[in-house]
Amino acid sequence: MISDTFAHIGIGRMTVSEIAARLRVGRSAVYEMLEAGIIPGIRVGRRWIVTRHAFELWERTCGTCSAPSTSLPVN
Numbered sequence: 001m002i003s004d005t006f007a008h009i010g011i012g013r014m015t016v017s018e019i020a021a022r023l024r025v026g027r028s029a030v031y032e033m034l035e036a037g038i039i040p041g042i043r044v045g046r047r048w049i050v051t052r053h054a055f056e057l058w059e060r061t062c063g064t065c066s067a068p069s070t071s072l073p074v075n
Helices: 002-009 016-023 027-036 052-060
Strands: 042-044 047-051
Touching: 016 027, 016 047, 016 052, 027 047, 047 052
Parallel strands: none
Antiparallel strands: 042 047
């Protein structure tokens, strides 16, 4: 199976470091954005799973495909 072939390199997932590099922010900022629901991801225990497809869709649409409750308060 193709999924078994590429499972060891995580081709369908992105790491926090990869996301940080793409957004040009620190890893802690990525974790904050994941916690707030700004970046699409699923928390499993202490780990975050972000699929490449979901992130790239979010990135292309400037985050408009995230849940409506993910907007940050404006002070």
